[in-house]
Amino acid sequence: MGRRTQAERDAMTTEIGFALFAGAVLAGAAYFGVTELLPTVFGSLRGRWSLLGPIAVSVTVVVFVAVVTTVLTRFRRATRPGGQGPAPPGRPGAAQPSQPGRTNPDS
DSSP states (O other): OOOOOHHHHHHHHHHHHHHHHHHHHHHHHHHHIIIIIHHHHSGGGTTOHHHHHHHHHHHHHHHHHHHHHHHHHHHHHHHSTTSSSOOOTTSTTOOOOOOTTSOOTTO
């Protein structure tokens, strides 16, 4: 592995920050969903913190880890040299977006 440029390090730092922020927001939404919305839908669960507490914490941790892992994996895949990331415009082999209802430009 070669040395990374300052721009690459900055992009990685930004992506890590975004992954942590997105993970925290979605984990908070999952916690709220389990502790507030689930008892509203199923009224018999209201007031049973002994049941909802561990479930809410477990769901929160799983959602946080899943979001952070997904975001960072996609970033890594997109920046991998020679990888499956998007090709720059004008480069041979660049993927062309689908145009529904139109003829393929290569035909």
